[in-house]
């Protein structure tokens with residue numbers, strides 16, 4: 001696969017490059033990042049205007065776009081991919097509702113995976129959460145989500161925490177309310193509240209815990225990412241899947257056949 005990598009010198013961009021460098025079949029052929037860098041083997045751009053000018057003039061062969069950058073770029077990433085009919089793995093987190101709508105609309109013309117977590121573990125954990133919620137929420141168990149990440153993470157709560165919430169909500173017939181952190185004195189916790197707590201510290205790669213508890217017992221289910229290569233591996237799997245896919249909005253359960 002020929003990959004256009006958005007966010008190439010970031011923590012995740014570097015993890016993707018390391019993995020691709022060991023591959024016999026995949027290569028990053030173009031890159032975009034905010035920092036200037038000259039690489040004789042890889043054209044690197046700092047904005048979409050320059051990237052667009054190059055692509056429209058040189059017509060490089062690109063099979064897929066992988067984006068691990070910033071939510072501030074997502075609109076441009078989606079519009080660029082659409083303009084050149086390129087499948088898109090959108091792995092960046094923190095998009096606004098407007099951009100989510102743009103992603104939904106654009107997936108009518110190109111294949112898109114919009115996922116906040118490309119790991120196998122988190123995607124299987126979502127299935128486990130659905131089962132736990134189905135049985136325990138009606139029995140009055142409280143549900144809380146705790147996520148922990150490195151000090152450089154810009155968005156909170158994490159995209160994965162929101163995905164886990166969506167899995168829980170999918171099994172409940174009433175609207176759940178996200179309570180982002182807690183402070184001060186207020187009335188008792190309503191049953192349909194899901195607390196969401198974001199820890200930022202050191203170089204924690206990424207950890208997500210969901211607690212189900214009543215007066216007598218607690219169940220905790222935790223996913224801990226020990227390194228970033230698992231996210232890069234998932235993104236490459238997703239990219240390969242999209243190169244064979246019709247236009248549409250897909251998720252990792254399609255890629256992993258869950």
Ligand SMILES: NC(=O)C1=CN([C@@H]2O[C@H](COP(=O)(O)OP(=O)(O)OC[C@H]3O[C@@H](n4cnc5c(N)ncnc54)[C@H](O)[C@@H]3O)[C@@H](O)[C@H]2O)C=CC1
Pocket residue numbers: 006007008009010011012013032033034035046047067068069070071072073090091092093094115116117118119159231
């Ligand atoms: N879906 C998943 O499995 C995962 C998603 N992520 C998400 O990926 C994103 C990136 O994470 P990290 O690599 O840790 O961040 P980072 O801060 O280390 O890297 C960000 C990259 O985006 C580029 N960038 C940012 N703003 C830009 C701009 N205005 N113009 C051009 N380039 C720009 C930077 O130059 C850098 O290359 C975050 O949204 C994070 O939440 C991270 C890990 C896994």
Ligand SMILES: O=C(O)C1=N[C@H](C(=O)O)C[C@H](O)C1
Pocket residue numbers: 093116117149153154157158159160161205206207
């Ligand atoms: O920013 C990160 O690092 C991560 N972001 C993703 C998220 O917001 O869920 C996934 C992973 O936990 C790492």
